Amino acid sequence: MQKLTLLDGQKFQITIQRLCHQLIENHNDFSESAIVGIQPRGAYLAKRIGDELRRLQPKANILQGNLDITFFRDDIRTNKDLPQASATEIDFIVENKNVVLVDDVLWTGRTIRAALDALLAFGRPRKVELLVLVDRRFSRQLPIEPDYIGIQVDSVDSQKVLVSWEETDKKDQIILLSEK
Amino acid sequence: MADQHPKLSTKHLLGIKDLTTEDIQLIFETADNFKDVLNRPIKKVPSLRDITIANIFFENSTRTKLSFELAEKRLSADTISFAASSSSVSKGETLIDTVNNILAMKVDMVVMRHPHAGAGLFLSKHVDAQIVNAGDGAHEHPTQALLDAFSIREKYGDVSGKKVAIIGDILHSRVALSNILCLQKLGAEVMVCGPTTLIPKYIGTLGVKVEHDLLKALNWCDVANMLRIQLERQDIRYFPSLREYTMLYGLNKEILDSLNKEITVMHPGPINRGVEITSDVADSKQSIILDQVENGVAIRMAVLYLLAGHRA
Numbered sequence: 001m002q003k004l005t006l007l008d009g010q011k012f013q014i015t016i017q018r019l020c021h022q023l024i025e026n027h028n029d030f031s032e033s034a035i036v037g038i039q040p041r042g043a044y045l046a047k048r049i050g051d052e053l054r055r056l057q058p059k060a061n062i063l064q065g066n067l068d069i070t071f072f073r074d075d076i077r078t079n080k081d082l083p084q085a086s087a088t089e090i091d092f093i094v095e096n097k098n099v100v101l102v103d104d105v106l107w108t109g110r111t112i113r114a115a116l117d118a119l120l121a122f123g124r125p126r127k128v129e130l131l132v133l134v135d136r137r138f139s140r141q142l143p144i145e146p147d148y149i150g151i152q153v154d155s156v157d158s159q160k161v162l163v164s165w166e167e168t169d170k171k172d173q174i175i176l177l178s179e180k
Numbered sequence: 181m182a183d184q185h186p187k188l189s190t191k192h193l194l195g196i197k198d199l200t201t202e203d204i205q206l207i208f209e210t211a212d213n214f215k216d217v218l219n220r221p222i223k224k225v226p227s228l229r230d231i232t233i234a235n236i237f238f239e240n241s242t243r244t245k246l247s248f249e250l251a252e253k254r255l256s257a258d259t260i261s262f263a264a265s266s267s268s269v270s271k272g273e274t275l276i277d278t279v280n281n282i283l284a285m286k287v288d289m290v291v292m293r294h295p296h297a298g299a300g301l302f303l304s305k306h307v308d309a310q311i312v313n314a315g316d317g318a319h320e321h322p323t324q325a326l327l328d329a330f331s332i333r334e335k336y337g338d339v340s341g342k343k344v345a346i347i348g349d350i351l352h353s354r355v356a357l358s359n360i361l362c363l364q365k366l367g368a369e370v371m372v373c374g375p376t377t378l379i380p381k382y383i384g385t386l387g388v389k390v391e392h393d394l395l396k397a398l399n400w401c402d403v404a405n406m407l408r409i410q411l412e413r414q415d416i417r418y419f420p421s422l423r424e425y426t427m428l429y430g431l432n433k434e435i436l437d438s439l440n441k442e443i444t445v446m447h448p449g450p451i452n453r454g455v456e457i458t459s460d461v462a463d464s465k466q467s468i469i470l471d472q473v474e475n476g477v478a479i480r481m482a483v484l485y486l487l488a489g490h491r492a
Binding site: 068070071072073076077081082084085086087088117118121122123 | 216255485
């Protein structure tokens with residue numbers, strides 16, 4: 001197993017800050033917007049983004065929630081491993097909001113497809129955008145593209161991209177794992 | 181780092197006997213999430229979109245049948261329902277033939293209630309579908325036990341260490357056996373209480389306490405699960421009269437208020453008001469009977485969802 005660190009340390013923090021500034025450009029004070037992290041691992045990123053936005057705009061009221069997409073997946077019949085469901089925490093009204101979906105890695109796009117379905121169960125947002133920390137280019141199975149990108153990675157299917165967080169894994173970093 | 185991929189240890193749900201404690205916890209955790217779904221404006225998820233489920237009821241049922249049907253619909257499964265009374269079973273068709281004919285219509289799962297113990301197990305050995313036991317004779321009723329324990333967990337935070345008394349017709353009750361097994365696997369203490377004729381002779385071997393005095397049982401327990409007298413399964417008379425049974429084993433408000441603590445009252449339904457439980461108890465604040473029904477849908481969704489994940 002070969003490990004290649006794609007991003008860590010100060011650059012990791014700068015990337016998160018850049019994403020926040022890009023969000024502010026489009027969403028101003030977030031009065032009409034909401035940040036929704038996709039469970040389980042997008043929730044960490046959503047929290048970071050939310051905290052950073054609150055630091056940058058102390059007066060803004062930034063709505064933030066988490067969305068579990070387990071029951072909306074399309075691979076229950078084909079995936080041998082059933083994913084564990086996590087909690088959905090959306091305690092605000094999604095109707096007519098500009099929702100920013102947040103996930104750590106965008107790969108095939110199927111998670112985002114499921115997230116769109118899961119989100120619509122809460123109402124009809126005015127607009128839905130997608131923010132990802134890592135975009136694995138050229139691997140999409142569905143016509144889904146991110147609006148905000150941390151870093152772009154060219155990888156093959158056998159490789160794995162792992163994002164670890166200080167809160168749970170003791171270190172903020174993005175690693176590319178390759179076999180042999 | 182890797183996502184967890186939990187799985188039930190069994191392909192069918194025939195009884196609590198086959199489940200591990202981890203299975204039960206997994207069902208509860210999944211049911212927590214489904215309960216959340218059921219409290220949303222849109223109460224439906226597409227999980228079982230391409231799965232067809234047959235509900236085959238050879239015995240009457242209101243709650244269980246409706247609860248399973250609703251759970252299936254909330255999961256977007258296709259369902260067909262079948263009641264033996266209005267079918268060709270009355271023309272002499274066997275159980276295997278009936279079910280194989282239903283399976284020929286490309287059905288993936290069968291939810292079955294049957295008056296004979298072991299009918300689910302028998303079917304699981306002879307047909308190619310996943311079987312969910314919705315009650316087999318006086319043997320097991322696993323989803324009822326799961327939703328009962330889930331309701332206790334919801335009320336107290338944990339089942340472990342709780343004292344549960346099951347009171348009434350233990351001999352003819354499938355709810356009693358499943359409840360005993362489920363509660364014990366979760367670390368609760370269980371007592372059965374009823375007239376000697378309605379307590380199975382060797383029930384002590386299951387590790388439960390046996391009590392014949394209602395007041396003593398109530399003073400011991402945190403939760404009282406009141407069972408109905410199953411007159412339809414009683415081939416002989418087990419006690420002199422219903423009136424006498426009610427006087428000795430019926431739970432009323434006076435007895436409940438005379439206890440030095442507040443216990444929780446449960447009942448799997450159908451209730452015979454005025455026999456095993458009076459209306460003022462059934463409708464009191466201490467009763468969680470309707471919570472049990474609400475939790476039943478979430479538990480059945482969890483069971484069907486987790487079993488469907490077993491197919492691939």
